[in-house]
Amino acid sequence: MLSILILLPLIGAALIGFYPTTINxxxxxxxxxxxxxxxxxxxxFLTVKFNPAEVGIQFAESLPWIDVLGLNYNLGIDGLSLPLLLLNGLLTCIAVYSSDETIQRPRFYYSLILLLCTGVIGAFLAQDLLLFFLFYELELIPLYLLIAIWGGAKRGYAATKFLIYTAFSGILILASFLGMVWLSNSPTFGLATLNAHTLPLGTQLLLLIGILVGFGIKIPLIPFHTWLPDAHVEASTPISVLLAGVLLKLGTYGLLRFGMNLLPAAWEYAAPSLATWAVVSVLFGASCAIAQTDMKKMVAYSSVGHMGYILLAAAAATPVSILGAVMQMVSHGLISALMFLLVGVIYKKAGSRDLDVIKGLLNPERGMPVIGTLMVLGVMASAGIPGMVGFIAEFIIFRGSFEAFPVQTLLSMLGTGLTAVYFLLLLNRAFFGRLSAPLINLPRVYWSDRIPAFILALLIVVFGIQPAWLVHWTQATIQGMVNTQNLITQIL
Known part of the structure; x- marks a missing residue:
């Protein structure tokens, strides 16, 4: 059942790319x-078949692959990966739907998006360290090409910068994975047989540094964040949706799955430093966002800040905080995708994203009142207004982290206030006031441009009002992970 999920986008990419006749x-x-x-x-369908009360891996598939390396084809789903798979499926549909019908080299473009989808799915399903790494690296080349070929004026620079950072990230992750297996004398790279928790604390800390920096680049955390604003600004709107909504979550997923879960003693030792690192990322990302005049770059820097909340939750490592971390991954995926879609529509119709140029877009006659209304909703969700999924995710994180790190949690709460500041600046400058002269004759915004945004807005409100529908699938898995970690650290 899981292999089908990996094969579907591969087959789709091959069919589009190698179809024998010309297609427009x-x-x-x-x-x-x-x-x-x-x-x-x-x-x-897999979600319907999934048993939320079961703690372990479900729909497991295991086949021998390269015995001499200890590499096996191990797949599985639990409550940590299931919400991210659903998010990936939804945002892939939205990214394809939002792509321009007149895009150049369409066969190559859509094949790359589906290949990117394959890498993400495989990474979330992999229950083997090397298999995860192969899928993690698989998504690198499609995303590089999608930015380098269909990006903006500085696409070459942004794509190369992304490639260098992510390649270095992969090197560190691979080195840590190899160290876990070889130093612990584990027979294979499978997560079920790995006993890296038995390693001395010093060795675990050394391996954890590679995990933290490797996945910290992907998230990204300060000071490894500089590739992200450039990549977002130069990437097309559908690719920004996938990058912010799904691909950054590979980093946070990796921290939870391979850092906290496999090296619990080192994680507990490093937790205070990680919580402080989270505060720096939250406040620095928010401060940088305030200084931006490019709407897309402002949203990009907001991602840096909001991903810091997940690191805070992971550092606390309580059942409530980790539950909040999963909620924040889904919440940020939905909200950031909505914001990038709306900014993309504005840029397409107005020809600019500069807040010094764009004004009065909420004008009911000549502006973009529907887009502006959706932007207000997105801003409210990102700022953590009650009734939106952003509020419940951040509230659960703060509630679960406060007992472990009260000072860091209070400082991180300032990030929600700064989020309101920079997004209110965006709304005030771009949507209120008199419509600026260059925007008087804006092209019409069709319903085809609004449908993806409406879907995301609906989910943001629904999960904000009824978060139990999301928590239901992941709660048992998170409780089991934290209980196992606590038991191991007590024994050690």
């Missing part, structure tokens, strides 16, 4: 969208 952009987009919808529906 509209047909290629239709084929890619059909494939993405099937992937999403299959993920929903």
């Amino acid at each position: 952009g509209k047909i290629a987009r239709g084929m890619a969208l059909t494939c993405a919808v099937i992937i999403f529906l299959w993920t929903i």
Whole structure:
């Protein structure tokens, strides 16, 4: 069942890329969208079959692959990976739907998006360290090409910077994975047989540094964040949706799955430093966002701050905080995707993202009142207004982290206030006031441009009002992970 989920985008990419006759952009987009919808529906089918009360891995698949390396084809789903798989399926559909029908080299473009989807799915399903690494690296090249070929004026610089940072991230992660297996004399790279928790504390800390820096680059955390604003600004809107909504979550997922879960003694020792690191990322990201005049770069820096909340929750390592971390991953995926979609529509119609140029877009006659209303909703969700999924995710994180790190939690709460500041600046400058002269004759915004944003806005409100529908799938797994970690640290 899980292999099908990996094969579907691969088959779709091959079909679009190597179809024997010529196909235009509209047909290629239709084929890619059909494939993405099937992937999403299959993920929903797995969700229906998933038992939320079961702690361990479900739908497990295991096949021998390269025995001499100890590498096996091990797949599985639990409550940590399931919400992220659903998020990936949804945002892949939205990214394909939001792509321009007249895009150049459409067959190559849509094949790369589906190949990117394959890498993300495989990484979330992998129950083997080397298998995870292979899928983690698989998504690198498609994303590089999607930025380098279809990006903005400085796409070459942004894509190369992303490639260098992410390649270095992969080197550190691979070194830590190899160290875990070889130093602990584990027979394979499978998570079920790995006993890295038996290593001395000093060795665990050394391995954890590689994990933290490697995945910290991907998240990204301060000071490894500089590739992200450039990548977002130069990437097209659909690629920014995937980058912020899904690909950054590979970093936070990796910290929880391979850092906290496999090296519990080192994680507990480093937790105070990690909580302080989280505060720095939250406050620095928010401060940088306030200084921006490019709407897209402002949203990009907001991601740096909001991903810091997840590190705070992971450092606390309580059942409530880790539950909040999973909620924040989904929340940030939905909210950031909505914000980038709306900024993309504004740029497409107004020809600018500069807050010094764009004014009065909420004008009911000549502006973009519907887009502006959706932007207000997105800002409210990102700022943690009650009734939105952003509020409940951050509240659970703060509630679960306060007992462990009260000072760091209080300082991180300042980030929510700063979020309100920079996004209110965005709303005030871009949407209120008199419509600026260059924007008087704006092109019409069609419903086809609004549908993806409406879907995301609906989910943001629904999960904000009824978060139990999301918590239901992950609570047992998180409780089991934390209980296991606490038991191991007590024994050691």
